[in-house]
Amino acid sequence: MHLKLTKEDANKQITFYGWLEAIKGFKKFSIFIIRVGTDRVQVIYDSPTAPCDTGAYVKVTGIASLLPEGKHAEQPVEIIKSKVEVVSPSTPEYQSICPPSASDAIKLDQRHIYLRDHRFALITKLRAILIKALRKYFETSGCTEIIPPSFVGNQSEGGSTLFSLKYPGKDSEHDIEAYLTQSSQFYLEMAIPALGDVYCIAPSYRAEKSHTRRHLTEFQHVESEWVNILSLEDHCAKLKDLMIGMFKYLIKYAEKEQLLQRLGIYDRVMDLQKMCHDILIMTHANAIKYCHEHLIYKDEEHKIHFDFLDDIPEAQERRMIDEIGKIVFLTMFPHHFKSFYMKRDTTDPTYVWGVDVECPGVGECIGSGVRVSDYDELMGYLLDNKLKPEEYKEYLDLRKYGHGKTSGMGLGLDRMLTWITGEDSIRKVVTFPRYPNRLFP
Helix, strand or coil: CCCCCCHHHCCCEEEEEEEEEEEEECCCCEEEEEEECCEEEEEEECCCCCCCCCCCEEEEEEEEEECCCCCCCCCCEEEEEEEEEEEECCCCCHHHHCCCCCCHHHHHHCHHHHCCCHHHHHHHHHHHHHHHHHHHHHHHCCCEECCCCCEECCCCCCCCCCCEEEECCCCCCCCEEEEECCCCHHHHHHHHHHHCCEEEEEEEECCCCCCCCCCCCEEEEEEEEECCCCCHHHHHHHHHHHHHHHHHHHHHHHHCCCHHHHHCCHHHHHHHHHHCCCCEEEEHHHHHHHHHHCCCCCECCCCECCCCCCCCCHHHHHHHHHHHCCCEEEEEEEHHHCCCCECECCCCCCEEEEEEEEECCCEEEEEEEEECCCHHHHHHHHHHCCCCHHHHHHHHHHHHCCCCCCEEEEEEHHHHHHHHHCCCCHHHCCCCCCECCECCC
């Protein structure tokens, strides 16, 4: 549902349907803003009294007229000599339910009304374009899209952040244990021998009791697995290509509707695109050194520095990335706080070939790494992590029957969109955010 008018439409009769977004009354006439999807049209109505309340769905018939000299609106023409028919009325209370000045809490509770907010609608549109851009990138780079399941029968990486549920068994009296997926990585890896590089865009679920501005219990997960990755450098090159390609197509598709300009983020996105060509690759050890040198402490109160085998928490990590002011590929992590399937460094097996993509203002947007390719090595890591090999038979079989030397990544679409738009919370870019105690609307 769109309405794009041009100067060539001037003096033509136009008929369209839309929602009455705003009314401005004058002594002899009114100005209406009619919303058609994410497009808006200015309508001159020859009466100071509107035939309905804001929020109503109306039919408009009138003549397209060029805007007066010096006047500006979203469309190059406005509708004059208009007739407005009410198709579905609203009520006066509509304006007070969720006005533009409403608090974030009200915007969450009244999501069904807040969705009509023009800026939020444009962000929702941008989300669709970002997904389209990512699909185009994967398509042009030779990746095949896979549709993975949401129900899984094992705990993937283990841990306590899984949603567990009863799943129908062989008969109606005996249910089996199932989980909502945290990642589709294993299923993508299974498809690689048949298809080569693969990807998916699907929900993932984390039962984290977190209320931070960058966490959700359900989020859109863009995941890819790549074959023939022989080094950490190969993997980093794939990630850089992904970032550059994502912005290339995002800008291309958004430009058709001048979406970035309408959101007021055009210059920001151009700067982020440039940033993708100047990425800093930093090892975990050098990140610890940076924290020492710039007085970013493990314990701020007691001025205790990080040890070189410590994981850097989110707050300190974000402070470091914000100070650097670049996209940072954090690499070479101590193996004890990364997943069992990450390949150990060939010169120092206490480190793994993992890469976290850190973006200024948001922090980690992509988690990734090179995968273990050797059967015996993987078996050992499973046992070290007290996981049951029988629950990972298919994953082990991939190593037993010709492994393609792979790596992969998981990109949080919602977090990436938060970074692109410059919003200060993931909840401001997700259409229907899910986090602890939030299931409706």
